Amino acid sequence: YIQTNHSRIMSLRDGTKKMSKSDPSDHSRINITDDPELIYNKIRKAKTDSIGTIQCDQMRPEITNLIKIYAEFSGMRIPEIENKYRNKETTVFKDDLAKVIIDTIGVIGYKTLDLIEDEDKLKNILKEGAAEAREVAQANIDEMKRLMGFVV
DSSP: OOOOOSSOOBOSSOTTSBOOTTSSOGGGSOOTTOOHHHHHHHHHHSOOOSSOOOOOOTTOHHHHHHHHHHHHHHOOOHHHHHHHTTTSOHHHHHHHHHHHHHHHHHHHHHHHHHHHHOHHHHHHHHHHHHHHHHHHHHHHHHHHHHHHTOOO
16 A cells, blocks of 8 residues: 655655656666665665755755655655654664565565566466456447437
8 A cells, every 4th residue: 555645756866856666877766676675775775865864845856766765666745754763873774664665665576576477477468458448438328329419
């Protein structure tokens, strides 16, 4: 479960820019297919400032972004996160953030890679999904025709 309290997740390289797959730097984002080691490295290298406290502040967009990401993935509220890491190093916070992300996305990434590697299974899933979509679409079309007075 991922909360949706925050309107957008910002870049790991620039807390003032939206996280985007079109950013030339792969280290600016977490991809669904990133393996746990890569996620860990991206979070460890995510830009922060030299202040050293884990606290949201509009003048500190990078650490604020990481705290919001932690809140989304952990289900914790921002004040709880700030209290938990009040006297801790940024590296401790980043390590824990990476673990929380890996616990959520890691499973999805492995399943995605598994599907990509098993082409027959993927084609079968797509075929079944298309058949279901056609059924639903046909039922909707039939209902619209009925409502417009066409003979169904």
